[in-house]
Amino acid sequence: MNDRLIRRKRPRDSALRDVFLEHLKKAANVSDAARAAGIDRKTAYNWRKGDPLFSESWRLAIEEATDLLEGEARRRAIEGYDEPVLHGGRLVCDAEGQPVTRKRYSDGLLRMLLRAHRPASFGGGRTTPDHDDLPPVTSEGDDAL
Incomplete structure (x- = not known):
């Protein structure tokens, strides 16, 4: 049963991560991006810490937002x-x-x-x-x- 819960959360987490990154690209603001994704800022930082691919996507989103600025x-x-x-x-x-x-x-x-x-x-x-x-x-x- 625990495996089922983990599998159910992963697609949702993936969608939330995508929403977070899309908003991060626009404003380079972690708080705003977390609010848009409906997550706590700490969750986003935990994802970044535990997932190198997400961490790199975060870095690229900040770069894109900085280019806009x-x-x-x-x-x-x-x-x-x-x-x-x-x-x-x-x-x-x-x-x-x-x-x-x-x-x-x-x-x-x-x-x-x-x-x-x-x-x-x-x-x-x-x-x-x-x-x-x-x-x-x-x-x-x-x-x-």
Whole structure:
């Protein structure tokens, strides 16, 4: 009977792990991912500790979420974002009643991205950027990639 209980839990655990990892990919937040999967944070950490495959999936989910964050930082730094205009604590609207916005850019995010990718020029903590995930450069040109 104990074996039956274990077998019944495994498919459910697998589905819960999938839900957890999908949410972890989006926000890199263990608490939110655990809530979405309906599990306790400790359960997720126990799974990570006891299952190397799950641990690697966790690491990859965090990497994916971090890539999303970096993309958003880059967008805000370069393309900017629309900020509503306030006057006297009230939203300013145009003649049609639409909120007036101004384009804002984040110099702080731009500096952070430059320090991360060009530390020698812009004074980051690392001496070389981390590009271990890029394909190796070959002498055969772009066709080799």
